[in-house]
């Protein structure tokens with residue numbers, strides 16, 4: 077796991093979401109997380125079904141945020157869970173061979189526990205102020221170096237990441253950067269994805 081981890085914004089128009097995801101995948105995304113905090117179940121299902129074939133076309137794993145049942149029923153490649161979501165060990169019962177990522181915010185102990193419980197990656201953040209998640213806890217950048225010394229699973233950085241501050245996170249050891257607003261609000265999503273991905277070359 078190394079590179080750009082794109083996180084979809086809350087968009088109601090499924091056609092528009094499809095176009096944006098296609099541009100991002102064309103630019104070079106390593107993983108895509110479908111995240112929508114406003115959609116009802118009908119829209120969640122419709123949007124997952126719409127973008128999943130695109131992810132398959134580009135050989136990019138599709139990770140579903142929060143919803144273990146949807147991830148399982150729609151045969152997504154994985155799930156991401158945080159502190160207020162289903163516990164990893166419960167989710168694993170439905171997603172035995174799938175990717176499960178766990179949010180650990182600014183808590184290294186959480187990541188150690190998550191790795192021991194079978195997490196496939198852990199995420200720390202927010203490293204910078206996030207427009208997408210304004211109430212996110214902040215994490216210090218040196219947490220990445222401490223985490224890489226003790227963890228074996230990939231370490232993902234998230235929160236307010238853009239083309240100006242991403243390099244510092246990569247230099248501190250994160251394996252992937254999770255980006256939403258700086259990618260999907262860009263004038264040219266494809267070119268922006270290319271620029272984020274090139275930071276790992």
Ligand SMILES: Cc1ncc(COP(=O)(O)OP(=O)(O)O)c(N)n1
Nearest residue numbers: 141156157158159179199232234254
């Ligand atoms: C890669 C990644 N890292 C962190 C999160 C945040 O998850 P969570 O704390 O459960 O908050 P919501 O995203 O569900 O609002 C994430 N989704 N992805």
Ligand SMILES: Cc1nc(C(=O)O)sc1CCOP(=O)(O)O
Nearest residue numbers: 201202206208209235236256257
């Ligand atoms: C979904 C999420 N989780 C965070 C955390 O700190 O756990 S920050 C965040 C928002 C990420 O979007 P953007 O790249 O627009 O800041």
Ligand SMILES: [Mg+2]
Nearest residue numbers: 142157158161
């Ligand atoms: Mg969540």
